[in-house]
Amino acid sequence: MAVLIDFLSQGSAQPQHRPWPRAVVEPDLWSEAARRLGVGEWSLLGLWAEARAVHMALLDEASGEIGIASLGCPDGRYPSVGLHHPPAIRLERAIRSLFGLEPDGLPDQRPWLDHGNWDLRHPLAAEPRSTPIDKGYAFLPVEGEGLHQIPVGPVHAGIIEPGHFRFTANGETVVRLEERLGYVHKGIEGLMAGATVAAAARLAARTSGDSTVACGLAFARAVEAALGAEVPPRAVLLRALMAEMERIANHLGDFGAICNDASFSLMLAHCAVLRERVLRAANGVFGHRLMRDRIVPGGVSTDVDREGVAAIRAVAAEVGARLPALVDLYDNTTSLQDRTALTGILKPALACQYAAGGYVGRASGRKFDARKAPGYAPYDGLDFSVPTLEDGDVNARVWIRIREIEQSLSLIAQLLDRLPEGPTRIDLPAATETREGMALVEGFRGDILVWLKVAPDGTVARCHLRDPSWFQWPLLEAVIEGNIVADFPLCNKSFNCSYSGHDL
Numbered sequence: 331m332a333v334l335i336d337f338l339s340q341g342s343a344q345p346q347h348r349p350w351p352r353a354v355v356e357p358d359l360w361s362e363a364a365r366r367l368g369v370g371e372w373s374l375l376g377l378w379a380e381a382r383a384v385h386m387a388l389l390d391e392a393s394g395e396i397g398i399a400s401l402g403c404p405d406g407r408y409p410s411v412g413l414h415h416p417p418a419i420r421l422e423r424a425i426r427s428l429f430g431l432e433p434d435g436l437p438d439q440r441p442w443l444d445h446g447n448w449d450l451r452h453p454l455a456a457e458p459r460s461t462p463i464d465k466g467y468a469f470l471p472v473e474g475e476g477l478h479q480i481p482v483g484p485v486h487a488g489i490i491e492p493g494h495f496r497f498t499a500n501g502e503t504v505v506r507l508e509e510r511l512g513y514v515h516k517g518i519e520g521l522m523a524g525a526t527v528a529a530a531a532r533l534a535a536r537t538s539g540d541s542t543v544a545c546g547l548a549f550a551r552a553v554e555a556a557l558g559a560e561v562p563p564r565a566v567l568l569r570a571l572m573a574e575m576e577r578i579a580n581h582l583g584d585f586g587a588i589c590n591d592a593s594f595s596l597m598l599a600h601c602a603v604l605r606e607r608v609l610r611a612a613n614g615v616f617g618h619r620l621m622r623d624r625i626v627p628g629g630v631s632t633d634v635d636r637e638g639v640a641a642i643r644a645v646a647a648e649v650g651a652r653l654p655a656l657v658d659l660y661d662n663t664t665s666l667q668d669r670t671a672l673t674g675i676l677k678p679a680l681a682c683q684y685a686a687g688g689y690v691g692r693a694s695g696r697k698f699d700a701r702k703a704p705g706y707a708p709y710d711g712l713d714f715s716v717p718t719l720e721d722g723d724v725n726a727r728v729w730i731r732i733r734e735i736e737q738s739l740s741l742i743a744q745l746l747d748r749l750p751e752g753p754t755r756i757d758l759p760a761a762t763e764t765r766e767g768m769a770l771v772e773g774f775r776g777d778i779l780v781w782l783k784v785a786p787d788g789t790v791a792r793c794h795l796r797d798p799s800w801f802q803w804p805l806l807e808a809v810i811e812g813n814i815v816a817d818f819p820l821c822n823k824s825f826n827c828s829y830s831g832h833d834l
Contacts (some may be wrong), residue, residue, distance in 0.1 A: 334372060334390040337363070338397045347766040348555045352385075352398035360401045361409045363388065368414035373685035375770070376779045377411060377421040377793035379429045381456040384408050385794075387768070387779060389685070394703045398768065398781075403431050410435040417684045417801055424834075428519070430455040440467065443512040443833065454520055472498040472506050480815065484513050491829035495818075502814040507807045515833045522782075522793040527553055527627050527758065530790040534780065535622050537795050538831030543569075543576040544773030545795065545831075546625040548780040551706065552793075553627040556767025556784045557759045559608040565629035565754045566707050571642070571745045572612075572621045572630075574738040574770075578649060580774040581731040581738075584826050588728055589660065591819040592669035600656055604649050611645040614638070629755030639746055651738050657732055670725040672774075674809040674821035677722060681827075684805055687776020687798045689730040690825055694722035700772040712744050722809075724824040734774075761788050775799065775828065797831030 341353030355363070363386060366372055375387035375396065385400045401408050410433035412419035415555035416784035424431040430452030444451065446465035450458040477498055491628060492513035498506040518537055522530045534549035535542045547569055561569075586601025609619040615638035616624050624632050634642075660666060676686070681694035691698060699716040701709035717733035719726040763785045768781045776798030783791040806825045810818055 332394065334388055334395040334397050337366075338399060341399065344400070344766070346764060347398065347768070348558070350396040350398065350768060352400060352766065354400045354402065357401065360386070360399060360450060361414075362401050364409065364411040364418075366412040367411065367418070370683065372511040373682075374411070374415060374417050375685065375777075375795040376781065376794070377402075377425070378419050378781065378796070379425045379431055379454075380792055381429060381454065382406075384425065384431060385781065386411060387781070391698065393686055396704060396770070405507070406430065407432045407434055409433070410437075411437050412438070420804065421800065426452075427505045429453045431460070443515050445512060445739075446714055447778040453517070454523075467510060469496045469508050469510075470506070474501050474505070477505065480498040484510075490508070493829050497815060497818070499815055502816070504810050504813055504815055504818070507810045507818075509803060509807060511803065511829065512833050514726065514830050516830070519792075519794060522790050525790050527784070527788065527790060530782075530793055531627055532623060534793070534795060535625075536834070538797055540580055541576070541773045541775065541778065541797070541828065541831065542622040543572045543625060544619050544771055544778050545780075545797075546623070547573060548769045548771035548778045549782075549793070549795070550625055550627045551769035551771060552767040552780040552782050553758070553784065554767070555769060556782065557761060559628060559756065559758050561629050562753045562756060563708075563750050564633075564752045567745050567749050568630045568634060568754065569625050569743060570708050570712075571634075571749075572616065572624060574741050574745070575608055575612055575642070576621065577774040578735050578738045578742075579605050579612075581735050581761050582608065584823065585656075585660075585728060585731055585735075587826075588670070588724065588820065588823045591823050592666055594663065594666050594776060597656065597660060597666075600652070604652060607645050607648055611641050615641055619746075626755070628758050629753070631755070633754050634749070639749070643746060644658070645743050645774070646739050653732070653735060657827065660728070660732075667725065667819060669817070670728060670824075671723060673817050674813060674824060675721070675723045676805055676809045677778045678720060680805060681722070684801045686801055686805055687772075688774065689734065689776075690802050690805065691728050691776065692716065692718045693726035693730045695720045698777070700770045704770060706769075706771070708745070708748075709741075712741055714741050724820050727824040728793065729750075748798075764791065773798065775802070775826070775831075795834070797828050799827035799829075802827045803832060 338353040341355035344352045373389040413435035427444035446463045480497040482495040484494045494510040496508045535546040537545045582601045582605040586598035589597035613619040676694045678695040680695045681691045697718045714737045765784045779796040782793040785791040
């Protein structure tokens, strides 16, 4: 098995990239990396493009090494990664939509983010086109007797975002689900190009509203890596405090919503109350319910006083006191267990192949948490565990959320106990030349990747943000097969993938 860093040493190292190595490689080395992904030697962390280049972030889970392979595309083409490694297919389809770069051998040539409604085709390409694509979209065929299709969306009941789900079923049993996303594409990467770091940070924090802290933290850490900035210790702990409060609020919301989709609305009511308590505490302490824009490159934009510390301790104590009874209620309600247990099973091998992060991966045995490995401050000095299960069903994904709430409560106590005095923000160093940075941050859904270039004038030349949902949405298609149509809401909510974070 090739060591990742040794493999990248065969390319041309880019010393301006931090903290992990990036190398420009030749097409044969790029294809070799794709083949190694395909046989499971490495995991794919991200795949993105510039106008005339593609980049691939790789993880060697055995050694913990991370590296980026880059390939120039002077003729607008590159060897497909998805040809060897299916998790790359949608990422390459997105690259085609945005940049017009052609992956040679890509198994699925259909557009992904571009639905034919944009004024420009390939809007981020060196030379965008004005000719729109055909608005038709051919879903994959399914053959067999007694099959029928059920189209759902893109507009759904309630307040969830748009996405189209095409079910093929035999009676009530789903034999195939195919998703079509991209309806909430916002052009974030295009808007970031040329923006100031401060303006781009605000865009990053709005990539997925329920993960605004995690996205903001990932962007800030990428900028700080690029510029070599050292954030004050108090700011580091305050960032983690916000991240754990965000994690608790979202896990509580999901816990109740999953039970509600199994017709157990009582749990939704109890969890909604606790989630609201956390959000009100965040608003009182940080000035915003979702803590949006409170993490900025260089530190944080707000501090916590003694009353704020007491308020966070109080809400953590309330959640910790009321959670056990809710867990017992969930575990001892037979009708609820009948719906969640053995439903929507994600096999460990598939979770590993797609490098599924967060509760989706951990419920299927993949023990990856960016706070642990590669790790980052202050988590490298805190005591917490990463819960995992092997069952891979809806029930397992519920239990991972429960255990993560417990771990986050412990982390909040440790952070408050260790919170030092001192400044909460520094001025960023000037960029005298093009600098590059990457960060990997653990959000409530899983690992969020941000890669960027800072131009000599201090603006963002290019930024890519990869939400964990990119590697989770395809797995939702897999877990629903063989289940009944009525169980899709349960499976879907147990994944709770982000539409907005995916569509960019």
